[in-house]
Amino acid sequence: MSVIAPKFRLAYFLKSIIDNIFWAIILVTLIGIPAIQIGLFYGDLPVIEGELLTAFLAFTWLFNPAMALPLVKSLIYSDLFRIAAFPGFGFAALIAAGTIFVERKMLAKLQLRVGPFYCGKIEGILQLAGDGLKLISKEIIIPAKADKPIFWAAPVLFVATAAAFVSLIPVAPGGWVVADLDVGLLAVFAVIGFFPIITVLSAWSANSKYPFIGGIRALHQMVSFEIPLILSLLGVVILTGTLNLSEIVESQHNFPWIIFMPIGAIVFFTAMLAELERIPFDLPEAESEIVAGWLTEFSGMMYGLVQLGSYVKLYAFAALFVVIFLGGWTGPVFWPPLDEQIITTGLEISSYTGDPFLTVSTPGLPLFDADPNEWILQKQGELQYTTGQLLISGVVWFVLKTIAVIFFILLPRGVFPRIRIDMLLHIGWYKLIGLSFVNIFIALGLLYSGILGPEGVF
Amino acid sequence: MADVLFLALSVLTIGAAIAALELRSLIYGSIALMGTLGGIAGFFILLDSPFVAMFQIAVYVGSIAVLILFTVMLVKRELIFKKIEDPKRKLAGIGLMLIIMVAVGAIILDSGVKTITTDSAPVDFREIGEDFLTYYWPALIAMALILAGSVIGALVLARREDTVENGQRTD
Numbered sequence: 001m002s003v004i005a006p007k008f009r010l011a012y013f014l015k016s017i018i019d020n021i022f023w024a025i026i027l028v029t030l031i032g033i034p035a036i037q038i039g040l041f042y043g044d045l046p047v048i049e050g051e052l053l054t055a056f057l058a059f060t061w062l063f064n065p066a067m068a069l070p071l072v073k074s075l076i077y078s079d080l081f082r083i084a085a086f087p088g089f090g091f092a093a094l095i096a097a098g099t100i101f102v103e104r105k106m107l108a109k110l111q112l113r114v115g116p117f118y119c120g121k122i123e124g125i126l127q128l129a130g131d132g133l134k135l136i137s138k139e140i141i142i143p144a145k146a147d148k149p150i151f152w153a154a155p156v157l158f159v160a161t162a163a164a165f166v167s168l169i170p171v172a173p174g175g176w177v178v179a180d181l182d183v184g185l186l187a188v189f190a191v192i193g194f195f196p197i198i199t200v201l202s203a204w205s206a207n208s209k210y211p212f213i214g215g216i217r218a219l220h221q222m223v224s225f226e227i228p229l230i231l232s233l234l235g236v237v238i239l240t241g242t243l244n245l246s247e248i249v250e251s252q253h254n255f256p257w258i259i260f261m262p263i264g265a266i267v268f269f270t271a272m273l274a275e276l277e278r279i280p281f282d283l284p285e286a287e288s289e290i291v292a293g294w295l296t297e298f299s300g301m302m303y304g305l306v307q308l309g310s311y312v313k314l315y316a317f318a319a320l321f322v323v324i325f326l327g328g329w330t331g332p333v334f335w336p337p338l339d340e341q342i343i344t345t346g347l348e349i350s351s352y353t354g355d356p357f358l359t360v361s362t363p364g365l366p367l368f369d370a371d372p373n374e375w376i377l378q379k380q381g382e383l384q385y386t387t388g389q390l391l392i393s394g395v396v397w398f399v400l401k402t403i404a405v406i407f408f409i410l411l412p413r414g415v416f417p418r419i420r421i422d423m424l425l426h427i428g429w430y431k432l433i434g435l436s437f438v439n440i441f442i443a444l445g446l447l448y449s450g451i452l453g454p455e456g457v458f
Numbered sequence: 459m460a461d462v463l464f465l466a467l468s469v470l471t472i473g474a475a476i477a478a479l480e481l482r483s484l485i486y487g488s489i490a491l492m493g494t495l496g497g498i499a500g501f502f503i504l505l506d507s508p509f510v511a512m513f514q515i516a517v518y519v520g521s522i523a524v525l526i527l528f529t530v531m532l533v534k535r536e537l538i539f540k541k542i543e544d545p546k547r548k549l550a551g552i553g554l555m556l557i558i559m560v561a562v563g564a565i566i567l568d569s570g571v572k573t574i575t576t577d578s579a580p581v582d583f584r585e586i587g588e589d590f591l592t593y594y595w596p597a598l599i600a601m602a603l604i605l606a607g608s609v610i611g612a613l614v615l616a617r618r619e620d621t622v623e624n625g626q627r628t629d
Binding site: 147150181182183186187189190192193194196197200201204216219223226241243429430433 | 485489492508509512513515516519520521523524527528531580583584609612613
């Protein structure tokens with residue numbers, strides 16, 4: 001029986017722990033605390049409930065759950081939270097991680113296999129964590145004649161570009177988007193344009209023939225499918241008269257655009273598959289022809305970063321499809337509408353004579369509302385909701401639709417074979433561009449006949 | 459703030475342009491060219507026209523730089539470029555650059571533009587669209603015809619004559 005650590009001595013182990021604690025204390029005292037103090041000196045501190053939040057007050061509040069609530073609220077409404085956690089990268093990475101696992105299990109079920117099975121007790125649920133640990137602990141091998149700066153930068157740039165794409169996607173009503181640009185859709189096109197550059201540069205810098213062939217194929221494919229991708233969205237832009245993605249979502253509160261522009265949706269979906277290098281358009285990573293395409297020379301966490309970036313990109317494209325064609329967060333609000341009194345004063349229980357003797361207030365319920373003193377009641381028809389209720393309902397609808405679209409992106413992988421590159425370019429240049437022009441003419445017809453659009457019937 | 463950004467963007471743009479000219483490695487040169495074009499997009503953002511900036515990035519960085527990169531990767535540069543180190547040419551180039559810079563500077567100083575108004579609202583792209591459809595309609599028609607011609611030309615070029623009935627290639 002093998003032993004994990006044959007030369008284990010408890011004294012050495014304790015010594016190493018004490019060493020680590022010692023260095024941690026030294027580093028925190030010499031670097032951490034001065035850095036925090038300098039930061040506090042220059043940074044603006046938030047004002048919460050009329051009090052300036054100092055570090056001392058923050059620590060005091062942290063130990064009292066009732067007082068920690070405003071702290072959590074102000075954290076949720078800070079920019080850092082938006083960029084790192086909720087509508088930004090953390091949310092996307094979570095969905096991306098889920099996508100990887102669901103893809104493996106679902107493809108296995110489609111092909112009558114079991115898929116990941118042994119990690120974790122239930123259906124291999126810990127497989128993803130195991131894969132991540134393996135990738136982090138592996139050595140990063142750089143090819144000897146690689147162009148090192150570009151080769152190191154490419155995975156990081158890939159993830160960064162995917163994160164920039166995610167930051168443009170509105171997730172929930174009330175401005176839950178990292179960057180709410182007036183020209184959001186154009187910014188999406190600008191960001192998409194960076195993917196082929198990074199791909200072909202990383203492929204070139206590996207200085208190996210399979211990555212180079214894969215990179216050139218990726219360049220062909222992405223650049224030529226960008227044209228139908230952009231053209232297929234122009235119909236929606238013509239009918240809504242705006243490029244802001246939040247306004248495009250709000251224009252669909254009666255019906256999603258896929259009802260009137262199914263051709264545009266089909267073209268966009270196909271071009272999206274090609275941009276994402278998914279089967280049947282996975283020529284850049286054709287594993288039976290050119291090892292792993294432009295990913296061949298990546299190892300360890302560099303490969304992990306590229307995979308993370310490509311799945312975050314998959315989420316972002318699916319979310320863009322939802323935002324533009326499926327109506328984003330719009331959907332029936334499934335939370336019961338609230339009385340204004342319950343939120344402002346609490347639930348009052350009266351005695352026989354009618355005066356209230358007990359008031360049940362709900363401090364946790366309005367956690368997501370911006371300002372607890374100023375309840376924002378939004379009307380949806382006759383009913384009133386808080387922004388927190390609309391937020392939760394909107395996020396649930398958005399995530400459900402996005403997961404449905406991701407499912408349809410994953411599904412062809414279990415069904416279709418890979419197609420040849422001349423067939424791919426034929427599809428892109430002949431059929432998709434032609435169909436997207438047909439879509440634009442349909443949109444123009446609907447606009448000029450006065451049915452839809454800014455001055456339309458609906 | 460705007461001045462600091464302007465200076466940083468100027469250093470980025472001009473430095474990347476010089477690097478694009480001077481670097482021996484063609485790949486790094488085209489990356490530097492992307493930096494120049496991106497810096498120009500930054501100037502457009504600074505001038506309150508994000509619409510033009512996004513098109514600058516999407517068209518120049520996203521398409522034209524990719525085209526240059528693709529071309530550079532497909533040529534063997536030893537075959538077509540010879541290294542010419544001629545001090546006379548270098549001096550002549552620097553002199554020409556100085557003359558052009560003095561001329562452009564004189565024009566700018568003469569025009570009376572001294573400062574940038576930084577707190578104006580961004581240019582609404584709807585106004586650009588309206589202007590295109592009303593006052594500048596001949597330019598729009600000309601651009602539309604050129605673009606349609608180029609798309610049809612690309613389709614004709616992409617057409618394969620040597621395919622047989624069942625879609626298989628003959629070669």
